[in-house]
Amino acid sequence: xxxxxxxxxxxxxxxxxxxxxxxxxxxxxxxxxxxxxxxxxxxxxxxxxxxxxxxxxxxxxxxxxxxxxxxxxxxxxxxxxxxxxxxxxxxxxxxxxxxxxxxxxxxxxxxxxxxxxxxxxxxxxxxxxxxxxxxxxxxxxxxxxxxxxxxxxxxxxxxxxxxxxxxxxxxxxxxxxxxxxxxxxxxxxxxxxxxxxxxxxxxxxxxxxxxxxxxxxxxxxxxxxxxxxxxxxxxxxxxxxxxxxxxxxxxxxxxxxxxxxxxxxxxxxxxxxxxxxxxxxxxxxxxxxxxxxxxxxxxxxxxxxxxxxx
Amino acid sequence: xxxxxxxxxxxxxxxxxxxxxxxxxxxxxxxxxxxxxxxxxxxxxxxxxxxxxxxxxxxxxxxxxxxxxxxxxxxxxxxxxxxxxxxxxxxxxxxxxxxxxxxxxxxxxxxxxxxxxxxxxxxxxxxxxxxxxxxxxxxxxxxxxxxxxxxxxxxxxxxxxxxxxxxxxxxxxxxxxxxxxxxxxxxxxxxxxxxxxxxxxxxxxxxxxxxxxxxxxxxxxxxxxxxxxxxxxxxxxxxxxxxxxxxxxxxxxxxxxxxxxxxxxxxxxxxxxxxxxx
Numbered sequence: 001x002x003x004x005x006x007x008x009x010x011x012x013x014x015x016x017x018x019x020x021x022x023x024x025x026x027x028x029x030x031x032x033x034x035x036x037x038x039x040x041x042x043x044x045x046x047x048x049x050x051x052x053x054x055x056x057x058x059x060x061x062x063x064x065x066x067x068x069x070x071x072x073x074x075x076x077x078x079x080x081x082x083x084x085x086x087x088x089x090x091x092x093x094x095x096x097x098x099x100x101x102x103x104x105x106x107x108x109x110x111x112x113x114x115x116x117x118x119x120x121x122x123x124x125x126x127x128x129x130x131x132x133x134x135x136x137x138x139x140x141x142x143x144x145x146x147x148x149x150x151x152x153x154x155x156x157x158x159x160x161x162x163x164x165x166x167x168x169x170x171x172x173x174x175x176x177x178x179x180x181x182x183x184x185x186x187x188x189x190x191x192x193x194x195x196x197x198x199x200x201x202x203x204x205x206x207x208x209x210x211x212x213x214x215x216x217x218x219x220x221x222x223x224x225x226x227x228x229x230x231x232x233x234x235x236x237x238x239x240x241x242x243x244x245x246x247x248x249x250x251x252x253x254x255x256x257x258x259x260x261x262x263x264x265x266x267x268x269x270x271x272x273x274x275x276x277x278x279x280x281x282x283x284x285x286x287x288x289x290x291x292x293x294x295x296x297x298x299x300x301x302x303x304x305x306x307x308x309x310x
Numbered sequence: 311x312x313x314x315x316x317x318x319x320x321x322x323x324x325x326x327x328x329x330x331x332x333x334x335x336x337x338x339x340x341x342x343x344x345x346x347x348x349x350x351x352x353x354x355x356x357x358x359x360x361x362x363x364x365x366x367x368x369x370x371x372x373x374x375x376x377x378x379x380x381x382x383x384x385x386x387x388x389x390x391x392x393x394x395x396x397x398x399x400x401x402x403x404x405x406x407x408x409x410x411x412x413x414x415x416x417x418x419x420x421x422x423x424x425x426x427x428x429x430x431x432x433x434x435x436x437x438x439x440x441x442x443x444x445x446x447x448x449x450x451x452x453x454x455x456x457x458x459x460x461x462x463x464x465x466x467x468x469x470x471x472x473x474x475x476x477x478x479x480x481x482x483x484x485x486x487x488x489x490x491x492x493x494x495x496x497x498x499x500x501x502x503x504x505x506x507x508x509x510x511x512x513x514x515x516x517x518x519x520x521x522x523x524x525x526x527x528x529x530x531x532x533x534x535x536x537x538x539x540x541x542x543x544x545x546x547x548x549x550x551x552x553x554x555x556x557x558x559x560x561x562x563x564x565x566x567x568x569x570x571x572x573x574x575x576x577x578x579x580x581x582x583x584x585x586x587x588x
Contacts, residue, residue: 137515234423
């Protein structure tokens with residue numbers, strides 16, 4: 001396969017060369033346009049290569065194990081040839097949903113606060129705080145979780161602290177900026193007349209928020225939650241540092257858990273052969289899941305735009 | 311009436327409370343790392359090389375590793391991203407299939423988690439192109455990661471350049487490319503720079519993609535084919551393997567300070583941008 005790729009690459013670069021020479025004789029301006037177009041095509045090429053290289057390594061293992069078996073089998077024993085990512089698949093979902101459980105209500109409240117209640121100055125300060133919060137690297141969040149949240153859970157709630165809960169707390173913090181920023185913008189984008197009409201009809205400010213503004217901003221809020229979810233499922237370093245990483249189904253929120261992302265980063269360093277391919281298969285599942293979520297988020301925000309223009 | 315009044319007050323309180331929780335979380339995280347890290351960080355910490363796997367010494371080689379990776383990533387991503395933006399905004403018809411496809415892929419790239427880029431960089435640059443764990447592999451992987459940010463910000467910046475600028479230049483007899491290179495790009499520079507600053511922030515904080523493509527060697531890198539360890543990877547290894555908590559705090563503090571500075575610079579250049587366009 002690699003040989004085939006090599007020849008593909010060399011023939012295509014030959015034809016590009018020939019073509020550019022031909023263009024060059026035509027005119028400098030057209031030549032520049034072609035070069036720029038070639039640069040623009042790099043994004044497409046990148047996506048194609050990413051998909052090709054990850055899928056071509058991952059899919060054979062999935063086919064060999066069977067998709068259902070690969071996704072649902074709870075036994076991950078790569079050295080003895082058992083490649084079931086069931087525990088990690090469930091682990092990723094459990095940690096993500098626990099994070100959403102607290103981050104969505106808190107984030108939504110804050111976005112309403114910023115859009116509707118806070119004085120402009122406070123809205124601005126919170127906005128730059130959130131910008132910074134979004135910029136802090138995941139490894140720093142993971143470190144904070146490991147040093148502060150894990151011991152706290154161990155001390156006051158039991159277990160050894162490395163747990164679903166610790167992961168959900170850190171992930172929740174990390175997705176707050178995504179949830180708040182997008183929901184806030186969509187609440188602010190609701191046409192003024194809606195709000196004024198509601199207030200003129202005698203509704204209180206809070207009635208207006210809950211009956212008029214939130215329903216009107218619904219698609220933006222849904223987009224925010226889905227994007228937050230995608231970010232949580234894809235997050236790696238912070239989760240690896242605080243969840244204990246045992247490849248078993250978590251019994252409760254104080255049990256350790258391993259996510260799909262953790263599985264990849266923990267074992268990639270030493271995995272070979274089928275074991276390594278199984279990690280690429282984990283990546284394939286993750287990749288498809290994330291692209292699907294982004295696609296849904298895209299649809300939701302487009303639906304919102306259509307509603308607005310009507 | 312009184313009952314609704316009291317209810318409104320309680321609801322109002324809840325809103326203020328949730329915003330305070332957000333601010334509180336932020337202050338606790340930054341404050342904790344600042345307090346614990348401040349006493350560790352001094353010039354010695356920054357300028358000496360780590361010894362005994364990071365148990366002793368400073369973080370100089372990881373700072374250099376971070377700088378090299380950032381430089382290589384920008385070297386690839388900035389020309390590509392800016393060219394893409396120029397093509398999309400100045401040449402391509404907005405609704406053309408090619409332009410829509412490029413926009414769609416840039417959007418998709420932006421949503422892919424860094425561990426996937428790491429996997430790709432590992433199998434493509436490290437193994438397929440046989441570049442090994444190296445600055446080159448890591449830098450090119452990061453370049454693909456930051457490409458959407460550079461492209462998007464450059465697109466917006468170019469879009470914001472007033473049409474009269476281009477028309478005046480063309481009317482004076484300049485060619486399309488002369489207009490772009492002498493007028494449009496210089497006018498869009500602040501926006502492009504904002505994108506570059508934001509991308510630097512992303513590279514400084516990145517861990518998952520780097521650990522799979524650039525390795526985690528603590529040595530001083532001498533060429534582009536040497537493996538490196540960045541500050542973020544260093545922090546990860548120090549903390550997870552329990553090598554030195556003290557030095558982990560120091561490293562975290564340096565990273566956070568850098569991110570704050572980068573954020574502030576992005577803010578400044580954005581403000582300059584809005585001044586220019588108004």
